[in-house]
Amino acid sequence: MKGGIEVTIRPIRAEDEPLMVKFHETLSDRTVYLRYFTSLSLTRRTAHDRLVRVCFSDYEREMVLVAQYRDPQTGELHILGVGRLSKLAVPMALPEQASCDSSHTAR
DSSP states (O other): OGGGOOEEEEEOOGGGHHHHHHHHHTOOHHHHHHHHSSOOOHHHHTOHHHHHHHHSOOTTTEEEEEEEEEOTTTOOEEEEEEEEEEEOOOOTTOGGGOOEEEEEEEO
8 A cells, every 4th residue: 555554355354343433434425425325324334233234244145355454653453445245146046147246435
């Protein structure tokens, strides 16, 4: 990254919930609108019930990756972006027609 900051891309983990709250606190209203196609309040985006679903991925259905870096001044971890790849329902008779949906958010 710019300035030589090392960024790690890895699967999301259950313990990322507090980092996800901080990440959502940095997003502009426009970024939120472009991601969700509606206006969602910070309270709604960071609700524990919602973040539990985000941070506990079922790898058979979806993969959620985060881009993180460690602040060289404080040593704190920060999430810079989140990407999700979700498998869509596929008729049992047509497995060759499998498809997916993806979404990405970065600050």
